[in-house]
Amino acid sequence: NAGVMQNPRHLVRRRGQEARLRCSPMKGHSHVYWYRQLPEEGLKFMVYLQKENIIDESGMPKERFSAEFPKEGPSILRIQQVVRGDSAAYFCATLAGNQETQYFGPGTRLLVL
Amino acid sequence: QQQVKQSPQSLIVQKGGISIINCAYENTAFDYFPWYQQFPGKGPALLIAIRPDVSEKKEGRFTISFNKSAKQFSLHIMDSQPGDSATYFCAASSVETSGSRLTFGEGTQLTVNP
Numbered sequence: 129n130a131g132v133m134q135n136p137r138h139l140v141r142r143r144g145q146e147a148r149l150r151c152s153p154m155k156g157h158s159h160v161y162w163y164r165q166l167p168e169e170g171l172k173f174m175v176y177l178q179k180e181n182i183i184d185e186s187g188m189p190k191e192r193f194s195a196e197f198p199k200e201g202p203s204i205l206r207i208q209q210v211v212r213g214d215s216a217a218y219f220c221a222t223l224a225g226n227q228e229t230q231y232f233g234p235g236t237r238l239l240v241l
Numbered sequence: 242q243q244q245v246k247q248s249p250q251s252l253i254v255q256k257g258g259i260s261i262i263n264c265a266y267e268n269t270a271f272d273y274f275p276w277y278q279q280f281p282g283k284g285p286a287l288l289i290a291i292r293p294d295v296s297e298k299k300e301g302r303f304t305i306s307f308n309k310s311a312k313q314f315s316l317h318i319m320d321s322q323p324g325d326s327a328t329y330f331c332a333a334s335s336v337e338t339s340g341s342r343l344t345f346g347e348g349t350q351l352t353v354n355p
Contacts (some may be wrong), residue, residue, distance in 0.1 A: 132284075161342060170247075170345040171285065171328055184340050208267075219284050224289035227336055228273045230343060 132210045132222050132230050132233035145214035149236045151220030152202040159232060160203040160207045162195060166216045177203060245333050247346025255354050260318040262349045264331035265334070267312065271333040276305065277315050279328045287314070307321070321353045 131154040134146040141147050149159055158179045164177040176184040177197040188195065192210075197203040207214055217237050254260050262272075273292055275348045277285035290303040291298045291314065298305045304317040318325055331346040 134284075163343070163345075170347045171343070173342045173344070176340055176342055185329065187342075196286060209347065223341060228334065228341055229287060229290065230341070232277075234284045237282075 131233055132216075132220060133231035134220055134236050134237060138237045138239070140241065142186045142241050143211055144209050145205040147210050147214070147238055147240075149205040149218050149238070150202040150208075151233060153204070153220075154220035157222040159223045161223070162205050163221065163232075164216050165235075167202070171219065172206065182199060183219050189233075206237075208239075212240045214238060215240045245331060245344050245346045247331050247349060249349060250347065251350045251352070253352045253354065254321050256321065256323060257352075258321050260316075260325070260351055260353070262316045262329055262331070262351070263312075263313065264315065264346050265313045266333050266344075268333070268335070268344075269312070270335045270338040271344075272336070273334045274305070274314050275332050275334075276303075276347075277332065279330065279348075282348070285330060299336075314319045316329045322349075323353045323355050326351055326353050332352065 133152040135150050160177050162174040167170045173187040175188050175195045180199050194210045205229045217235045219232050219235045221232045258263045266268045275290035276288045278288045279285045289300050289303045291307050293309045302319045307314045333345040334341050334343050342343050
C-alpha cells in the first residue's frame with residue numbers, strides 16, 4: 129500500500145456530529161485521492177488534492193463535505209452534520225511516480241448511528 | 242461516458258479452475274486499466290494493470306486481455322486458489338483528461354471452493 133496510513137480505522141458518530149478522517153501518504157508523496165465505498169458497492173471518486181491545493185472535487189457532495197491537504201500534516205476529509213447515509217468506508221490513495229498507479233490505504237469505516 | 246461496467250457480480254469456481262471477470266468502458270480517453278483485489282475490511286490492492294498499446298499482460302497466474310476496438314478488458318486467474326477468494330474491481334483512468342482519478346467497476350465477488 130506504499131505506506132499510506134489512515135486513521136482512525138473505525139469511527140462511530142451520531143447524526144449531526146462531525147467526522148474527521150485523516151490520510152498520511154508516505155513522505156514525499158504530494159498527491160492524495162479520496163474515494164468512498166458504500167456497502168456492497170464499488171469505490172466512487174470524491175476529491176483529488178495536491179499539497180495545499182484542491183485539483184478536482186467533482187465527486188464531492190456539495191454540502192457538508194470538505195477536504196484539505198496542508199503543507200504540513202495529513203490530508204483531512206471532513207464531514208459536517210453526518211447523516212446515516214454517510215456510513216461507508218472512506219479510502220485515500222497516493223499516486224506512484226509513474227503518475228498512473230494509485231496505492232490505497234486501509235480505509236476508515238464510518239458508522240453513523 | 243465515465244462508466245465502467247463489470248460482470249459478473251459474483252463468481253464461484255473450483256480450486257484449480259479459471260476465473261474470468263469482464264469489464265467494458267465507454268470513455269475512449271481512458272488509457273490506464275488496473276485491477277484491484279480487496280479482502281474484507283482491507284483497502285484495495287493493485288493486482289495488475291495494462292495500457293491500451295498492448296493486448297495482453299501476464300503476471301504469474303493473473304492475465305489481463307485488452308480489446309481496444311471493443312472497449313473491453315478482462316482478468317483471467319489461472320489455477321484459482323481458495324486464497325484468491327476476494328472482491329475484484331476493474332478501473333480506468335486518464336492522466337490527460339481526468340488527472341488519473343480512477344473510475345471503478347461495480348466489483349466481482351469471487352469464491353474459490355477447495
